[in-house]
Amino acid sequence: MADTAKSGEAIIRLENIVKRFGGAEALSGASLTVRRGSVHGLVGQNGAGKSTLIKLIAGLHRADEGTVEIDGKAYDRLTPHLVEELGVHFIHQDRLLVPTFTVGEALFLGRELRFPGTPFLDRAGMRRKSAEILERYFGLSLPHSALIAELSAAEKQIVQITRALIANPKVLVFDEPTAALVRREADLLFQLIRRLSAEGVTVLYISHYLGEIVDLCDTVTVLRNGRDVATLPVAETSAADIGALMVNRAIGELYPKPDVTPGEVVLDVENLALAGRFEAVSFRLRKGEVLGLTGLVGSGAKEVVRSLFGLDRPTGGTVRIKGETVFSADPAAATRRRLALVPEDRRRDGVALDLTVTENTTLASLDRFSRGIIDRSAERRQTENLVKRLEIKTDGVDALVKTLSGGNQQKVAIAKWLSRQSEIYLLDEPTVGVDIAAKVEIYRLIGELAERGAAVLVLSSDIEELLGVTDRILVFFRGSVTREFPSSETSPGEILADVTGAHETLRHAG
Amino acid sequence: MLVDAPYIPASVIEIEAQKAFETGKPGPAFGRQLATIALRGGALAVFIGVLVVFSVTAPFFLTVGNIGNVLGQSAIAGVLAIGLTIVIIAGGSNVVTGGIDLSLAANMGLSAAVYASLVQAGHGDGLAILGALGTGLAIGAVNAAAVTLAGIVPLLATLAVMNVVAGLELVLTQNTVVPASTDFLAALSAGGPFGIPVLAYILLGFTLVVAAIVQYTPLGLRLYAVGAFPDAARAAGLPVKSFVAGSFLASGLCGGLAGVLSVSYLSGSTTGAGDMLLPVVVTALLGTVFSRRLVPTITGTLLSALFVGFLINGFQLLNISSTLVSGVQGLLILLVVSATTLLGRKENA
Numbered sequence: 001m002a003d004t005a006k007s008g009e010a011i012i013r014l015e016n017i018v019k020r021f022g023g024a025e026a027l028s029g030a031s032l033t034v035r036r037g038s039v040h041g042l043v044g045q046n047g048a049g050k051s052t053l054i055k056l057i058a059g060l061h062r063a064d065e066g067t068v069e070i071d072g073k074a075y076d077r078l079t080p081h082l083v084e085e086l087g088v089h090f091i092h093q094d095r096l097l098v099p100t101f102t103v104g105e106a107l108f109l110g111r112e113l114r115f116p117g118t119p120f121l122d123r124a125g126m127r128r129k130s131a132e133i134l135e136r137y138f139g140l141s142l143p144h145s146a147l148i149a150e151l152s153a154a155e156k157q158i159v160q161i162t163r164a165l166i167a168n169p170k171v172l173v174f175d176e177p178t179a180a181l182v183r184r185e186a187d188l189l190f191q192l193i194r195r196l197s198a199e200g201v202t203v204l205y206i207s208h209y210l211g212e213i214v215d216l217c218d219t220v221t222v223l224r225n226g227r228d229v230a231t232l233p234v235a236e237t238s239a240a241d242i243g244a245l246m247v248n249r250a251i252g253e254l255y256p257k258p259d260v261t262p263g264e265v266v267l268d269v270e271n272l273a274l275a276g277r278f279e280a281v282s283f284r285l286r287k288g289e290v291l292g293l294t295g296l297v298g299s300g301a302k303e304v305v306r307s308l309f310g311l312d313r314p315t316g317g318t319v320r321i322k323g324e325t326v327f328s329a330d331p332a333a334a335t336r337r338r339l340a341l342v343p344e345d346r347r348r349d350g351v352a353l354d355l356t357v358t359e360n361t362t363l364a365s366l367d368r369f370s371r372g373i374i375d376r377s378a379e380r381r382q383t384e385n386l387v388k389r390l391e392i393k394t395d396g397v398d399a400l401v402k403t404l405s406g407g408n409q410q411k412v413a414i415a416k417w418l419s420r421q422s423e424i425y426l427l428d429e430p431t432v433g434v435d436i437a438a439k440v441e442i443y444r445l446i447g448e449l450a451e452r453g454a455a456v457l458v459l460s461s462d463i464e465e466l467l468g469v470t471d472r473i474l475v476f477f478r479g480s481v482t483r484e485f486p487s488s489e490t491s492p493g494e495i496l497a498d499v500t501g502a503h504e505t506l507r508h509a510g
Numbered sequence: 511m512l513v514d515a516p517y518i519p520a521s522v523i524e525i526e527a528q529k530a531f532e533t534g535k536p537g538p539a540f541g542r543q544l545a546t547i548a549l550r551g552g553a554l555a556v557f558i559g560v561l562v563v564f565s566v567t568a569p570f571f572l573t574v575g576n577i578g579n580v581l582g583q584s585a586i587a588g589v590l591a592i593g594l595t596i597v598i599i600a601g602g603s604n605v606v607t608g609g610i611d612l613s614l615a616a617n618m619g620l621s622a623a624v625y626a627s628l629v630q631a632g633h634g635d636g637l638a639i640l641g642a643l644g645t646g647l648a649i650g651a652v653n654a655a656a657v658t659l660a661g662i663v664p665l666l667a668t669l670a671v672m673n674v675v676a677g678l679e680l681v682l683t684q685n686t687v688v689p690a691s692t693d694f695l696a697a698l699s700a701g702g703p704f705g706i707p708v709l710a711y712i713l714l715g716f717t718l719v720v721a722a723i724v725q726y727t728p729l730g731l732r733l734y735a736v737g738a739f740p741d742a743a744r745a746a747g748l749p750v751k752s753f754v755a756g757s758f759l760a761s762g763l764c765g766g767l768a769g770v771l772s773v774s775y776l777s778g779s780t781t782g783a784g785d786m787l788l789p790v791v792v793t794a795l796l797g798t799v800f801s802r803r804l805v806p807t808i809t810g811t812l813l814s815a816l817f818v819g820f821l822i823n824g825f826q827l828l829n830i831s832s833t834l835v836s837g838v839q840g841l842l843i844l845l846v847v848s849a850t851t852l853l854g855r856k857e858n859a
Contacts, residue, residue: 081747096742098735100803109735110746112728120726147803 008036010069011171011202012057012088017066019052026052028226029066034171039193039203041213041234044223045246045461050206053223054175057204058090059083071170087170091177095156099149104130106148107163133162138192154185161192172196173204178212190216208296210239210500222246243500244493257469258447263287266455267424269308272317277303278479281317285424290446290456292466292487294499295476302344304476305426305459309341310334321424335364337424340417342410344429350413353402357394358383360401360412365420386415390445407438414445425449425456431465443469463492463499477501553799557817564824571827575705581714582707584819586771587786588812589713590614591793592720593764595811598794599724600757601657601664602737603806605847609737609754611761612668613649614768614790616675619783621645621769623679626688626779635694642773643766649675650762654755676784689778698774709771713812716767721808733757734805792839793818795846818842 012034019027027049034040044050055061056068059078067074070086097106104126113122113129127144134140138158148156157177164172174193178186193216197203207213213220214234221231222245230245267285272278278300285291295301306312308319313329320326321337331341343349351360361383362369369379383397390411394404401412410430417425427446431439446469449456460466466473466487473485475498483498565572594611601609625642629635649671656667702708724730735743736753743750772780793815800810818839825835 084747092745096739096745098739098742100738100805101731101735105731106742109731109742110748112731114728119728120722121728121731 008038008202009072010034011036011071012204013067013069014053014056014063015067015069017053017056017063017068019049019056019061020064025226027056027063030223030226030228031066032221032228033231034202034204035219036202037197037200038219039197039205039217041217041220042204042206042223043208043210043213043220043242043246048223048246049226050223051175054090054173054206057083057088057173084167087168088173089164089167089169089171090173090175091157091161091164092175095153095160097148097156097159099147101148102127102144103134103142103146103148103151103159106159107133107166111166130162133166134158137162137165137195138188152185154188157185157189158192165196169201171202171204173206175206176208177205178207178209186212208500210242210497213242214239239500240493240497243496244491246496257443258451260288260450262289262471263453266322267308267457268320268323269304270318270320272304272307272314272319274300274303274307274312275315277312278476279316281481283474283481283484285455285457287423287453287455288450290450290458290470292470292473293457293459293476294461294463294466294473294495296461296499298478299476299499300479301459301474301476302428305341305428305457308334308457309339309426311341335420335422338420338422339424339426340364340414340420340422341426342413342417342428342430344432346406346409346413351401351409351416353409354400356398356400357387357392357404357412358397361386361397361415361419364416368419382419383415386418390415390418391441405438407441410438410442411445414449423454425454427456427458429460430458431460431462439465463495467492467495475499553796557813560817560821560824564820564827568824568827571824576823576827578701578704578706578710580816580819580823581710582775583709583823584815585707585709585713586618586768586775587789587793587818588815589716589764589768589771590618590786590790591797591811591815592717592808593761593768594790594794595797595806595808596720596724596733596764597664597757597761598737598806600733600737600754602740603798606665607663609757610664610668610791611653611758612665612787612791613653613672613675614761614765615783615786616672616679617646617649617762617765618768618772618786619780620649620675620679620682621766622772622776622783623683623688623769623779625770625773626690627682629690629692629773630688635692638690639770642769643763646762646764646766646769647759648762649765650759653762654758657758658751658755672784672787679779679783683779683781685781687776687778687780690773691777695774695777698771699777709775712771713815717808717812721812724808738805788836788839788843789818789822792842792846795843799846799849 010033012032014030014032017027017030018025030049030053032042032053042050042053052061056063057078059080059082062077067076068078069075070078070083070088075082098109101109104123107130108126113125114120115122131141131144134142140155140158142151142155148159151159161172177189190212193203193205205213205217217234219231220234220237220242222229222242224246232242263286265284265286269284270282272281281300281304283291293301293304303312307314307329310329310331310333318325321339324337326333326337334341347353352363355363358379362379366374369375369382380397386392387394387397392404392408392411392415394408401409404412414425414427430446431442443465446456446458458466458470467490468487470487473487473490473495474481475483475485475495477498478501485495561572570576594614597609597611599609603609621642624645625638628638628641633641653664653668653671656662656671657664660667662670698708698712700708702711724733732743732748733753735746736748736750740750743753772783794806794811796814796817797811798804798806800813801807821838822832822835825832
């Protein structure tokens with residue numbers, strides 16, 4: 001298969017693509033050549049530019065610079081419709097099927113069959129034909145009257161692929177197709193991709209799971225910071241090598257990390273489980289320690305953090321805070337135990353945009369400032385202290401939080417918990433969407449929290465950042481902690497290999 | 511390794527997850543099916559129960575004359591409810607953000623007033639019909655523009671249009687009844703074959719035509735796709751906004767047609783067309799329980815129009831106060847909406 005791939009001519013070619021959104025460059029000179037008949041993998045970290053590249057091919061974005069060629073012909077005004085006519089079809093991560101439709105209706109929507117010579121739908125014909133196609137390609141037989149809503153995730157995925165197959169595609173683009181599938185279903189999908197490839201369909205396969213890429217693809221292109229850093233034949237590389245290419249190995253002096261000797265255990269998690277999300281998660285967090293959690297979406301890391309704060313109710317295991325067992329799934333109780341959560345979506349959950357800096361800062365600790373009525377001057381004094389300490393850039397403590405930059409909003413979200421005198425901080429993706437200077441300040445703040453004796457848990461998908469700010473890192477993969485790394489002696493590539501399951505061997509069922 | 515937890519291969523969890531997946535899946539699906547059957551069966555049982563109770567207590571209830579009467583009386587509300595059903599299909603059945611056309615009853619009132627005024631001014635039925643249908647279509651166009659161009663939620667957009675239209679009707683008629691009687695109107699409101707009113711035949715014929723388009727053509731299938739899952743419709747290359755706009759035009763036209771029917775039924779325009787809104791909304795929402803997939807259908811709407819018609823008729827025969835009728839209708843809306851919302855929640859869980 002790899003041989004024919006090398007000899008095939010380019011069916012999709014992107015040259016030196018530049019794409020800007022506002023001031024930011026999402027792609028800065030990326031190129032990609034997919035050859036006819038190949039199974040081509042595309043990998044990169046979040047923000048590397050993968051989805052922008054795919055949307056360019058799909059005709060949803062237009063490049064600012066560079067050329068897009070399909071089948072040897074350059075197009076500067078691609079539309080989704082034109083792309084489909086050229087034979088390029090997309091299998092999106094979210095299955096775009098109408099839940100109240102039967103399988104036949106969903107498959108033929110937009111190109112319905114009619115009784116010849118009438119305007120009326122031939123439902124029986126669509127049913128017969130879809131049953132035939134599903135049987136031939138997938139050996140799948142679904143009940144005649146089955147509605148999309150009644151199908152499993154994998155069956156929906158199959159219906160979506162079949163929709164593309166009916167149109168006789170030349171190229172199929174799979175965007176994270178296994179994200180919602182269990183192993184057995186993913187195996188079925190891989191079998192299918194191999195068979196399609198054998199039938200001459202070109203496949204572009206985007207995935208976070210490096211193991212899948214190595215297993216399935218013959219060629220892989222790695223994107224980093226909006227550029228393609230390498231295109232390699234998979235036979236000559238390994239998941240670990242690909243992982244190393246994905247991350248920037250030069251870690252500068254971004255991470256001012258103070259030396260803190262950890263104190264007593266304040267958070268003791270034992271065999272924590274939430275059915276279907278994560279299982280047997282155990283770890284201890286000490287005073288003055290910064291612990292990192294990482295994993296892909298759905299790996300369970302985020303759900304562990306939510307459970308600790310009482311947003312989800314665990315189905316098993318125990319959590320002890322300062323030696324005291326906690327039972328309730330109750331954020332208010334967690335707050336009383338001096339737990340603080342700084343959520344990922346700060347604009348929605350972290351700060352109240354239409355309130356002032358002062359009001360936000362004291363929101364979680366109003367009891368301290370009120371005896372029936374709020375003591376405004378005490379509130380202001382406290383806020384002014386914190387603004388100074390955290391170096392929050394604001395026009396004053398009475399400025400509305402929505403006028404602050406993203407990084408400073410995040411600092412206000414943290415100040416809220418400092419005011420509450422929290423001792424255990426759960427930070428969920430604390431630097432998402434803030435610029436690099438603000439990131440460094442947030443890193444410094446994390447170090448300062450630890451220095452003052454707080455215990456900090458940082459959940460992040462930015463592995464370099466985690467290595468810089470934490471003492472140790474737990475890696476989550478599909479619902480459990482697969483490994484723990486000491487931050488000072490680990491390279492990003494090693495962690496990424498675990499995050500993406502490169503050490504998982506995939507079953508070869510095809 | 512420093513991990514406090516024993517190392518568990520991810521594959522073990524996956525097998526567990528898979529088991530949960532396999533055994534767990536039939537549960538909710540089965541529960542949903544059961545709930546759907548219960549809702550549909552319940553609706554039919556109530557329908558039949560109401561018929562039985564009325565036919566036992568009111569002697570004239572189950573006579574051909576009375577049934578024809580009910581069909582005829584339901585014609586106007588039925589046509590309006592079919593228009594509303596088209597909007598709900600294309601806009602989705604989310605009660606807050608989905609498709610709804612609150613201007614339909616006011617539309618009927620204004621269209622009827624236009625028809626009656628044109629006849630009063632000495633014009634023929636042909637021009638009056640064009641005037642009424644044109645009025646309906648224009649109102650539909652305003653709704654379509656407000657929803658698809660200005661991006662206003664249908665609930666608010668059509669509420670505003672409803673008030674504008676009701677105001678225009680007041681201006682046109684000076685809040686009086688404009689009488690109109692022509693041979694054409696007389697023929698419409700007369701009795702037809704088998705002692706069943708012509709209006710009843712019009713309702714059945716109209717339902718047949720619209721049901722054929724909505725339920726049995728590609729156009730109709732696409733309309734459902736646009737309402738149920740706009741992203742999927744877009745991915746299938748369908749112009750979502752055009753479909754939504756088209757649904758408002760269609761419902762506007764239904765308002766115009768209902769206006770013509772109401773002029774014939776009442777021999778003139780009427781004040782207080784707005785009172786029609788509640789029964790029309792009840793009819794369209796109730797219609798979903800008569801479909802296998804619990805989606806709005808044209809035939810389901812016809813059935814529910816008859817149900818509401820029989821309910822009102824039965825109350826009249828039993829000399830029950832008509833004020834009670836709108837109470838019962840309000841109750842029905844609450845029941846149907848909460849039942850379908852609960853079912854929908856189960857589906858998403």
